[in-house]
Amino acid sequence: MGMTMTQKILAAHAGLDSVTAGQLIEAKLDVVMANDITGPMALPIFKEMAEKVYDKDKVVLVPDHFTPNKDIKSAENSKAIREFAREQGLTWYFEQGKSGVEHAILPEAGVVVGGECIIGADSHTCTYGALGAFSTGVGTTDIATGMATGELWFKVPSAIKFVLTGKPGAYVSGKDIIIHIIGKIGVDGALYKSMEFTGDGIANLSMDDRFTMANMAIEAGAKNGIFPVDEKAEAYMKEHSKKEYKIYEADADAEYDEVVEIDLAKVRPTVAFPHLPGNAKTIDEIEAMEPIKINQVVIGSCTNGRMEDMRKAAAILKGRTVHQDVRVMVIPATQKIYKQCIAEGLLDIFVDAGCAVNTPSCGPCMGGHMGVMAAGERCVSTTNRNFVGRMGHVDSLIYLASPEVAAASAIAGCIANPEKVGDR
Amino acid sequence: MRATGHVFKYGDNVDTDVIIPARYLNSFDAQELASHAMADIDPEFVNKVKPGDLIVANKNFGCGSSREHAPLCLKTAGVSCVIAETFARIFYRNAINIGLPIIECPEAAKGIEAGDEVEVDFDSGKIYNRTKGTEFQGQPFPEFMQKLIAAGGLVKYTNSKK
Numbered sequence: 346m347g348m349t350m351t352q353k354i355l356a357a358h359a360g361l362d363s364v365t366a367g368q369l370i371e372a373k374l375d376v377v378m379a380n381d382i383t384g385p386m387a388l389p390i391f392k393e394m395a396e397k398v399y400d401k402d403k404v405v406l407v408p409d410h411f412t413p414n415k416d417i418k419s420a421e422n423s424k425a426i427r428e429f430a431r432e433q434g435l436t437w438y439f440e441q442g443k444s445g446v447e448h449a450i451l452p453e454a455g456v457v458v459g460g461e462c463i464i465g466a467d468s469h470t471c472t473y474g475a476l477g478a479f480s481t482g483v484g485t486t487d488i489a490t491g492m493a494t495g496e497l498w499f500k501v502p503s504a505i506k507f508v509l510t511g512k513p514g515a516y517v518s519g520k521d522i523i524i525h526i527i528g529k530i531g532v533d534g535a536l537y538k539s540m541e542f543t544g545d546g547i548a549n550l551s552m553d554d555r556f557t558m559a560n561m562a563i564e565a566g567a568k569n570g571i572f573p574v575d576e577k578a579e580a581y582m583k584e585h586s587k588k589e590y591k592i593y594e595a596d597a598d599a600e601y602d603e604v605v606e607i608d609l610a611k612v613r614p615t616v617a618f619p620h621l622p623g624n625a626k627t628i629d630e631i632e633a634m635e636p637i638k639i640n641q642v643v644i645g646s647c648t649n650g651r652m653e654d655m656r657k658a659a660a661i662l663k664g665r666t667v668h669q670d671v672r673v674m675v676i677p678a679t680q681k682i683y684k685q686c687i688a689e690g691l692l693d694i695f696v697d698a699g700c701a702v703n704t705p706s707c708g709p710c711m712g713g714h715m716g717v718m719a720a721g722e723r724c725v726s727t728t729n730r731n732f733v734g735r736m737g738h739v740d741s742l743i744y745l746a747s748p749e750v751a752a753a754s755a756i757a758g759c760i761a762n763p764e765k766v767g768d769r
Numbered sequence: 770m771r772a773t774g775h776v777f778k779y780g781d782n783v784d785t786d787v788i789i790p791a792r793y794l795n796s797f798d799a800q801e802l803a804s805h806a807m808a809d810i811d812p813e814f815v816n817k818v819k820p821g822d823l824i825v826a827n828k829n830f831g832c833g834s835s836r837e838h839a840p841l842c843l844k845t846a847g848v849s850c851v852i853a854e855t856f857a858r859i860f861y862r863n864a865i866n867i868g869l870p871i872i873e874c875p876e877a878a879k880g881i882e883a884g885d886e887v888e889v890d891f892d893s894g895k896i897y898n899r900t901k902g903t904e905f906q907g908q909p910f911p912e913f914m915q916k917l918i919a920a921g922g923l924v925k926y927t928n929s930k931k
Contacts, residue, residue, distance in 0.1 A: 369911060369913040369914075382791075382794050382836065383835065383837070385797065386797035386837065386838070390924060391929070392926060393924050393928050394924060410791075410794075415795075416795060418795035418796055419795045423813075424794065466835060467834075467835055468833065468834050468835040468859055470835075482835040482859055482865035483835060483859060483862060483863075484835050484836070484837035484859060484862060485797075485837035485863075486837060486863065486867060486922070486923050487863075487866060487923065487926060488864060488867035489924070490923055490924070493927065494927060498913065500911075524841060532782055532826055532832060533782070533829040533855065533857070534868070535830070536829065536855060536857070536858065563833075566829060566832065566857060566858070568858055622781060633846050634775060703835050711786070711791040711834070712786075712790065712791045712792055713791055713792075728832060730784075730786065730834075731830060732784045732786040732787065732833060733784075733786070733787050733809055733810065734786060734787060734790050735786050735791075736807035739809050765879075
C-alpha cells in the first residue's frame with residue numbers, strides 16, 4: 346500500500362522505509378519553534394532534560410503574541426526567552442523591530458522549507474504545509490522535549506484528500522476556500538488527520554492563498570495541512586531561503602479516508618459566523634439577511650497579514666472612508682511586509698481611509714491587546730478563530746472573513762460583499 | 770489507580786480559549802491559571818470544583834490553541850479525569866504529557882449527567898456512574914502511551930532513555 350505525502354515525510358524522518366496510519370513513531374525534527382507564551386513555560390521543563398538545545402540552528406524563538414509587551418508579566422516572559430536565546434546562541438531569534446508574526450516570518454526568512462518535519466508550540470504551525478513540509482502544533486512539554494532532543498513521538502495520521510479544480514473568482518481567496526471547506530467537513534472533520542490538497546486548481550492559488558489555507562487546517566481538527574511542491578512553491582523557497590528543500594509526492598496508490606472535490610470556481614466569498622470557524626455562510630446568504638452591523642474590523646494575523654492580503658484590502662479601501670461606527674486595525678504581519686506597504690503607498694491608503702495601522706503582532710486575534718472588544722461588540726476579522734471570548738468580552742462576536750470582505754465591511758459598517766465595492 | 774468525584778458536564782467543541790482565556794496567559798503559574806479555569810464557559814466552575822471531580826464532554830474537547838495551560842489549569846484545579854466522546858489532538862498530547870488522565874468514551878459522554886457521582890478505574894478503563902448504577906468501558910491507551918504514563922510523563926520518559 347502506498348503512502349500519503351505526509352506519511353512519506355514522517356517515514357523519512359523516522360528512518361523507516363514505510364509507515365502506516367495509526368503507527369507510533371519517533372521522528373527527527375528540522376525546526377522546533379516557540380513563542381512568548383509557550384516558550385517561557387517550556388524553559389524550566391527543558392532544563393529538566395538538557396543544558397543545551399540539540400541544535401542552535403534549529404530551535405527558533407519568536408516573541409509575537411503579547412509584543413510589544415502589553416504588561417509587566419508579558420515583558421518578563423519575553424525577557425526570559427530573549428536571555429535564553431542569547432545564552433544558547435540561537436541563530437533564529439526574532440526580536441521586535443526585525444520580526445513579525447511567527448507563521449509569517451518563518452517562511453519569509455527562509456527558516457522553514459519543503460520536506461522538513463517541523464513542530465511549533467502554537468496550533469497554527471500547520472501553516473508551513475503550504476511549502477510541502479510536515480508541520481504541526483504541539484504543547485509546551487512536547488516543545489521542551491523537541492528543544493532538548495530533536496525528536497518527538499507522533500501517531501502517523503491517515504488523510505483526507507482534497508482535489509481542487511478550477512479557478513477562484515475575482516474576490517475569492519484562500520480564506521474563502523478554507524472556510525468553505527471547514528463548513529463542509531466540520532470543525533472536527535479532519536480530527537487527528539492530514540488534509541492533503543491536490544488537483545490542478547492549486548496552480549491558480551498564490552503562495553499567500555496556500556499559507557492561509559494550511560494555517561487553518563487545525564480549525565478542522567487536522568494534524569497538518571499540506572500542499573504539493575510546484576513551480577510557485579519552488580520559486581518562493583529559492584527566493585526566501587538558503588536551505589535545501591526536498592520534494593515528496595504522495596504515492597499513486599496512497600490510501601485516503603475520504604476524497605473531497607472542490608470546484609474553486611463555485612466557491613463564493615464566505616464568512617464564518619460566531620462561535621465556530623465551521624459556521625460558514627456565503628456572502629449571498631448574508632446579503633439575504635438583515636444587515637449585520639459591526640463595530641470593529643481587524644486585517645492581519647498569521648492567517649491573513651501577508652502582502653497580498655494588504656494589497657487586496659487596500660484596493661477596496663483606496664479613496665474611501667471607514668464607516669463612522671467602525672474601528673479598523675490593519676496589522677502587517679512582518680516588518681518586511683510593513684515596509685513594502687510603505688513602498689507601495691498602501692499605508693497612505695489605510696491611514697487616509699481612517700484605519701489604525703499597528704506594528705507586527707498577533708495583537709487582538711487572541712484577545713491579547715491592540716483591539717480587545719467590549720460586551721456586545723461585533724468584529725469582522727481576517728484572523729482564524731471566532732470562539733467565545735477569543736477577542737475580548739465573552740459577549741462579543743467575531744465573524745471570520747477574507748481581507749476583501751473585511752475591507753468592504755469596514756466601509757459599509759455591516760458585513761458587505763466586496764464584489765459590490767471593488768472594480769474588478 | 771482510581772478517582773471518584775462529581776461531574777461537570779459540557780457539550781461539543783469546548784475550546785482552550787474558554788478553558789483558559791488568553792488574557793490570563795501572561796502567567797504560567799499553575800495555581801494562578803487554576804483560579805481562572807473554565808472562566809469563559811462556566812464562571813462558577815472554580816467556586817464549585819472539589820478535588821477528584823471530573824469533566825465529561827461531547828466531541829472535540831480542547832480544540833483550538835495549543836496552550837498547555839489548559840490541561841494544567843484543570844489538573845491544578847483538582848480535576849481527576851476528563852471523559853469525552855473525542856479530544857482535539859493537541860489537548861490529548863498535552864494532557865498525557867502533564868499527567869492529566871483523559872478517557873475517550875462516547876457511551877459515557879452520553880450516559881453521564883452533570884452532578885452524577887462517577888468513579889474511574891484507570892488500569893481497566895472502566896467508568897462507573899454511581900448515581901445511575903451504570904458502567905462504561907473507555908478506550909484503552911496504546912502501549913506506547915501507557916509507557917509514557919507509567920514513566921510519569923514525557924519528561925521522565927525522555928530522561929529514562931538517556
